Amino acid sequence: MNENLTILAIVLGILHSGIRLATPYLYASLGEMFGQRSGVLNLGVEGIMLLGAFFGFFATFQTGNPWLGFLAAMVVGALMGLLMAFISVTLKAEQGISGIGLYLFGLGASSLLFKTMLGTVEGVSGFAPLNFCLSSVGIDSSFCLSQVPIAGDIVFSHSVMTYIAYALVPISAWVLGRTTIGLKIKAVGQNPEAADSLGVSVDRTRYMTVTFGGLMAGIAGASLSISLLNIFQENMTNGLGFIAVALVYFGGWSPWGVLVGALLFSTVNALQLWAQVLGLNIPSDVAVMLPYLMTILALALPIRRAAQPAALTRPFTRGEN
């Protein structure tokens, strides 16, 4: 009897963490998906996330307002995205290598800024869980949706950043499928020559998606430092940005696919955390390797490749080809 309750509690805990931990994946992967749909692979997501995490944290730390942190992370992320766009679209540099450069820059810069501007690990009170309380005038106690048994804690006890991340999934699908800009993005990633011949600016479209991808990666970083963990430490993303890139492949370049992938990976992550907490007899290193192992397996699946944008990583020059 008692044992059953414990198991239930653990399962609920894993589901709660899974939904929560999907937040950074969703931001980073959805942003990266737009870039890749237009033909640009940005491997620098991890580096942008680290900078977003730092600036988001620092702005919140200084002002006490997490929304200012959110804004700071967006601006820094967008600037990094713009840099990547300049390197890959205007200078037409090899995308894989320049992305790794961007990552190393973000890693180094965020560590340096941390050492010179903070020095030690500090905490902030970032975005708090919303809990969705309905307080009625005159009645002292208020009822919160998060108190609903079972579903309440899983669904209604997250911060605003998590809800925004989930809301972005249908919005992204709508933009890709139902808007003129979505059509342009898909065309530019599939056949840039055709898009160009109809007067669609390949460069402008790619600048836009890559900058947006950077902005989203910045927010993804901040979601760690001012919503999930509320601290900043060096290299705190710990490979998450690379998994986010892999999730785009895993999700078959579709927002819904990305959502499924993000939830799957975050749940495995949560499982791994709980396994450590419960002191299960699995070496923690093995548990930590689990998501990365899954990434490699997911990428080896051949069925995904058909959906890959045909012009991914191929720079465009008018009149060639």
Place this chain on the structure above:
Amino acid sequence: MTNDANLLPSGLPRIESMQMRDIVKRFPGVLANDHVNFDVNAGEIHALLGENGAGKSTLMKVLYGLYQPEEGEILLNGQVANIHSPTDAIEQGIGMIHQHFMLVDNLTVAQNVALGLKSSKGKGFVLDLDVVTARIRDLADKYGLYVDPEAIINRLSVGERQRVEIIKALYRGAALLILDEPTAVLTPQEVDEIFKIFRNMAAEGHALIFISHKLDEIFALTDRVTVLRDGRVVGDVLTADVTKNELANMMVGREVLMERHRVPMPVGEVRLKLEDVNAVNDREQPILRHISFAVRSGEILGVAGVSGNGQRALAEAIAGLQPVSEGRVEMDGRDVTNLSPSQMFEAGLSYIPEERMHDGVIKNFNVAENLVLQDHQFPPYSKGIFLNFGTIDSHADEMIREFDIKTPSKDTAVKNLSGGNIQKLILARELDRQPRFLIAAQPTRGVDIGATEYIHAQLLKQRSEGLATLLISEDLDEVMAMSDRIMVLFGGEIMGIVDSDQVTVQQLGLMMAGEKAEDVFAQKDLAAAGDT
């Protein structure tokens, strides 16, 4: 009232006249257009004829805003027009049908048409495909361009894709259409159909520019011809006033032999034999189905078909580049199924691949190196692990002389040679080793008339010396003139193998569209019976 007369069926104004005056366009080291004058009027189909590299495409890219000329001006309806990008061209009523389809394969017809439309025609940010679909249906009715707006492009036939390209241009209000070799991938029947549409468009008041190097098509379709050679206009004549030979001579700048002479030859022993060969692509879809045929010594077997119907897979299956999943390939009676390319090579196969820049040569290597690509590890070109540059160089000199390869020197990187001379180089390399069997895939595509003549002469010479040849070509005239027998491929299957002297272009066209030879010839017999 006059207003109505000036409108096209699409509801947009006509371009009464377009003049390009003294256009000069330079590229590093090349004068692509040298003071070119060119004009076209509403209701007219004006051909632009010239060899590859004569400057046709450059001139049209200037008109469409893809290139900016160094000198000269463009006049539309007598007014100077500023065209700096495709967007400008589209806005002024100029449309272009490109040589290669400019379609996004995994999107629908309507999405392809909607791509890049100015927001006034859609609803701005939100994509309104219903409006686009309705207008496509409207245009399809007015011009006879039938195609399903909701179909995804990669499910359409090439003929349908070509119609989508035209709809795209008309949707954007094209009054003047540039047609850049629009028939390259069509069957003869599809060509007839699209020509009807072009004539209809001209009759309705569109101005059409038709780029081609196929003389037959120019006579079948156009009112006027301008011939370009080396970037200069060498003639602007009414099509009715010239003969085919005159046009060919203008284009090349000297007398051209239009007829090729293939003397009948007794055939010898079977050199290559395929028995029920099947193959699949990397997505496990069949690309060759039950292929069986034999080629004998002293015979050229032509392979006709619309591009992408298994020709490339067939060549590669024989050459050892495409695994054969079922069936048997024999050379000189020996089973050579699924041998590696180098083993096939040793067995006596020579292969002129379709993509010569990609599969035939190494662009950055020089002429001498490319001439010994396969043989460099054998004497006399090497000893042990060391290359013998003395023999490699003298071999190169000999080949350059013998095969008339025009190159500044044997040390010139191959990428700096013209298409025709690269093809001569490959021919020299593949024929010098006296092969037992030759696969020649598109040996004259993109090659000038002079080099084409030379390559054909070489192939016939080798035939008379007993070589067995498989000639794959999309140029039906070439297949018919060069081959003893013709095999037609459709969807990876053989539609029939026929004697080249006993088949017409129309019959080949039907087979290329997927009809079996038996059915095609049955129709002919029926028609003949009906006549009497």
